Amino acid sequence: MMLGSGLQGKASVDLEKLKEVARLVELLENDFSAKKLSSAEQVQTLLTLRQHGTDPTNADPIYSDKGINLLARYGLDGETVDIRRAALRCIANALLLNPNMRQVFVNTGYAGRVAEKLKTDSSDDEMIMSRILFLTTYGTDIEFSTLITKHSLADNVCYQVTRHAKQFPKGGQKDLPQMDELALTDTLKLVFNVAKLYPSLADSFAPLIPHIFKIISRIDIPAKPLDGLIGYLVNALSTLDLEEKPGKFESSPLFPKFNQNCNVDKLINILDAAVRVYTPDELEPRVVPLLHLLITIHEFAPEGPRKYMKWLLLPEDNDRSAPIGRSDTLSSKLLNLSTSPSVHLKTTISELMFALSDKDPENLTKNIGFGFAAGFLASRGIEIPQDSQEAFATNTEAGINPITGQRFDAEPQDLGPPMSQEEKEREAEKLFVLFERARANGFITAENPVAQAVREGRFEELPDDADSDLD
Template sequence: MAKDALLVSYLSLSPARDTSPLVEKILVDLTQGAEDLSPDDSNELAECLIGDLAESTQQGIRNLQISLLRILSRNPACTALAQLSTLDTLLKWSAFSVDPLDSTKRTESIEARKALCNIMVQHPLARDSLVISSHLNPFLQHLTTFASVSETELTTSHDSMDHFLTLRLLFFLTLQDSPVTRNLASDTRLVPLIRHAISMDVPEMEGKEALMVLYNLQRLVPDTSNPFTPLVPRLVDLIINTPPATLASPEPSGGIHAVHSLIHPMDTEAWPDMPKLIRLCDRLIEALDLLLQAFDTTTATTPLRPRIDERITPITLLLTRLVDAWPTLRTHVSSSLLPPRRDLSIAPEVGESLDSRLIRLLTAVGTEVRSHTVADLLYSLCHQDAKRFTERIGFGNAAGHLTRLGLDPKDALPTASSSSSSSSPHPPPTTSSAPSPLGIDPITGKTQSMSDIPSTDDWTEEEKEREAERLFVLFERLKATGVVQVENPVSRIHEISDEEDK
């Protein structure tokens, strides 16, 4: 029977669908062709199914109806499923307290929750309705039941799909800021549920979902009171046990979700001891190194570039948080990310070292968020000292960040002599045949020598005049924009030349 005829047949059976022997066969056939229905037919069928499910139907028929709704929920054109009445009905039949030994009811419950999750993905506006659904309380009670049992009991009665769908619905629910979600965020009874879900012997998909829920909940709690602080040791272990390549992968891993969760303020007393914190920093630096290598192989238009930025940002944020909280970690991280410069003859951002590649990110084309977080990290490694920051990475690289902080970059501009003495404790040796150094250029952050100054001995008078005019115009523009407020030196040169001609 053609799908159009099947649809007409099902719709024509009302109101006697429960007792008709054809209903089950029609529903099975409709399920096989539901994805090919037109938007109008999909919406008409969805409204009919929701109306039937709102009433009492036979369990076998109800299973087929819910399964058909689950298939229709994949279609973004099926807008009838985004209505509050649909969410109420599906929450009603989700039966969160179903006995896991009752396979029929369990299948019904799983299918209803899958349909709800699909609707949340295809129709984001429906998430607002989920918060106010009249059937949300059974779901919240289900969470309380989960959280009230011990982790041993959770492991014994573990149902991966049940837990996963519960966490997935909780994820969509906590995307909204409402009194309901704020109460959830402050409920310490959720800690055991999340702790169990991110343990090493639980499927990864469940752990990822729990970590995304944790991130949402932490956004809703005040900085002064984070009930999820007891999870810090497990989150740290999760990152340390994640290979650097997995942390740096474009595909989100449990480790990178743990990084996101640790960015939120939590009591430092809950963090592990210093040796483990050092291991945490080392793992983050290893992942950052891989990301910087990948960054250098892409361009601003490469599709992979935004994914790399998405990984660099949380890792640098967490490193900044760690070095700000523990001075010992600042010293340790600085030795890898911002060590003393060995070769002052090249600019800080030039080269393939880890610190050079990191400094290049400050001016590379890409997201502002990434460049800001990298600058924050480098600034923290310089003890948040503007002059030290400028001396170490160069005025051109530092000026943008200092301006963003509300500081005047000119105040942080070091003199050549101070830069020469403080930029590196181990200046490179010079030989008698090398050009004599003139100190460190505070703008470029590298040493100057006589060979860097172009010779004008072989210039003609016309070439000198053109260069003087170019410099004169440049200084006038700088004065007009307020960058410098000094007498144009080219004017003075012209006056001296005129006096000599006389």
């Protein structure tokens, strides 16, 4: 009986919530024309309704055509800012918690007015408007092209990004107040989704590019570099066309005249910070857009920034004091990550190294060593050219091990007892087999050095009774 009473009590409480939500919706419905509630009472009613809506269970009157339509009317036509804001927060909450309500909201026809009201100097309102529009990018038939051409969506998004960029004066603050950051984050998420889902509309957001780079160049890099605003700025850029076509920009936003390398430098500093704090699994969803962005920038970069990127991202002479990938430099960390199980991460890192090598297999092999280059080239179906031995010869003549990328003079010396002749023969046989496999796969075309030694009489077969312990 006690258990039954408890269940009956719970059902009664749920029924009470349902009745209360229905009462509040009815009260707001009647008052929209009767105007009996004061502004403060309307706000309080909407806030109470929103609180009930944080759990959709037994809040059906909110999660309905009637409920969403009513909230949209208050959100766009309410008499005060507080009324409109409270109603729109109810809508944003409903769209987040019940995906079915997104199409219901689109059906109200109010999305265009939300896009128009995105032109505001209030970050509170920017955040709500951007969040509602962002949520409608999922599972609806909303026409973003109409929002852009008839309701100034792209212009108003640009207004917001420009407004926030002005909050980063040269030599001034290096971050945003929390509400401004939340608002800009939602706006950037909206840009990313629209440009990603509707590539034909991405050009509408091109005016954002200089302002996004301005923010990136001046913002501080946080402890978790890509978890906050920087990550959303990079994501938004990764969906936009960065090519500087004639008349597109007044001056180059990617490579400004006052310092062509400033944006490249900041993005690589962000990358360097990221690879030092995230695990490979954490890196994949965060850093791949940044890597793609660097690949794109390198593609459009003039000679100076290209050389600068190669200097910062490819192994230097100092890296070659050990096999490439063993030092603490950014290039070594990237190459190590290129062998991780994270498919998108390792592929994108290899693509970056290939781009930095001017998409030349021989340059790639020379820059990062055959060990790192071979897998990427094989996965892309790229054969080493017939004259690939030149890359090996060039590295070897320069005193660099073509497989590991390490300088020969820095390789550890074997201080142990000398190998027996039998051990030498076994090692030579291993090398012969490995070399022949590489030749069969098309990675190299040079003659097998073991076969060459035999042909030239530099490899002597011992008689069967030779002492295997002799050198």
